[in-house]
Amino acid sequence: GQNIDQPTEMTATEGAIVQINCTYQTSGFNGLFWYQQHAGEAPTFLSYNVLDGLEEKGRFSSFLSRSKGYSYLLLKELQMKDSASYLCAVRDDGNAGNMLTFGGGTRLMVKP
Amino acid sequence: DAGVTQSPTHLIKTRGQQVTLRCSPKSGHDTVSWYQQALGQGPQFIFQYYEEEERQRGNFPDRFSGHQFPNYSSELNVNALLLGDSALYLCASSRRQDPRPYNYGYTFGSGTRLTVV
Numbered sequence: 001g002q003n004i005d006q007p008t009e010m011t012a013t014e015g016a017i018v019q020i021n022c023t024y025q026t027s028g029f030n031g032l033f034w035y036q037q038h039a040g041e042a043p044t045f046l047s048y049n050v051l052d053g054l055e056e057k058g059r060f061s062s063f064l065s066r067s068k069g070y071s072y073l074l075l076k077e078l079q080m081k082d083s084a085s086y087l088c089a090v091r092d093d094g095n096a097g098n099m100l101t102f103g104g105g106t107r108l109m110v111k112p
Numbered sequence: 113d114a115g116v117t118q119s120p121t122h123l124i125k126t127r128g129q130q131v132t133l134r135c136s137p138k139s140g141h142d143t144v145s146w147y148q149q150a151l152g153q154g155p156q157f158i159f160q161y162y163e164e165e166e167r168q169r170g171n172f173p174d175r176f177s178g179h180q181f182p183n184y185s186s187e188l189n190v191n192a193l194l195l196g197d198s199a200l201y202l203c204a205s206s207r208r209q210d211p212r213p214y215n216y217g218y219t220f221g222s223g224t225r226l227t228v229v
Contacts, residue, residue, distance in 0.1 A: 004154075035220075040225075041222060042116075042202065042220035042221055042222045042223060043155070043202070043218075043220045044220070045218075045219075087154055087155070089154075099145065099157060099160060099168050100145075100157070100204075100218065101157065102147075102154035102155045102156070102157075103154050104153055104154040105152075105153065105154045107152075
């Protein structure tokens with residue numbers, strides 16, 4: 001079976017740094033994705049990791065440790081518009097089927 | 113370049129009724145996946161269509177069925193609606209054989225908000 005865990009809610013202050021963790025246990029692994037979803041809107045792609053290490057993209061970074069089944073999303077210089085849900089998803093299909101399994105999402109509240 | 117479009121955006125149905133949701137994938141994409149997202153939860157995989165066939169299916173009852181057309185668009189049908197079917201239904205498209213690993217993710221539509229009363 002597939003199990004992806006992330007905290008339900010987090011609160012942080014504007015301008016600060018926040019780390020959102022994700023742990024996974026899946027029958028296969030072929031990449032981990034982070035998506036951002038504002039209330040009532042479609043999820044939008046943030047980052048992709050398939051090898052261990054850190055991927056940096058502007059204010060957002062994502063880290064992966066395959067041996068630990070662990071990833072985190074790091075958001076720097078938080079802005080009010082970063083208030084959203086952040087979804088961790090694992091691609092567990094080794095073929096080209098491209099099926100993603102999502103965690104429950106972490107709702108981030110950025111306060112002034 | 114149009115993204116993924118879903119219709120309708122909102123829908124209210126009565127228990128026991130049937131509903132059909134529609135999705136047009138992003139241009140160049142050939143695979144459509146459907147997800148159910150309850151309020152405050154992550155998306156749950158319903159099924160995926162490629163070449164007009166259901167390729168993978170999540171843990172959803174047979175009341176949930178789908179179709180993919182030759183132009184890659186797709187429909188999700190739900191029969192005998194239950195109150196628990198109330199959710200945001202997301203359509204996601206992708207290209208099955210994409211050489212760029214970043215694009216092995218999805219492009220999502222804005223969803224159809226289904227309310228069953």
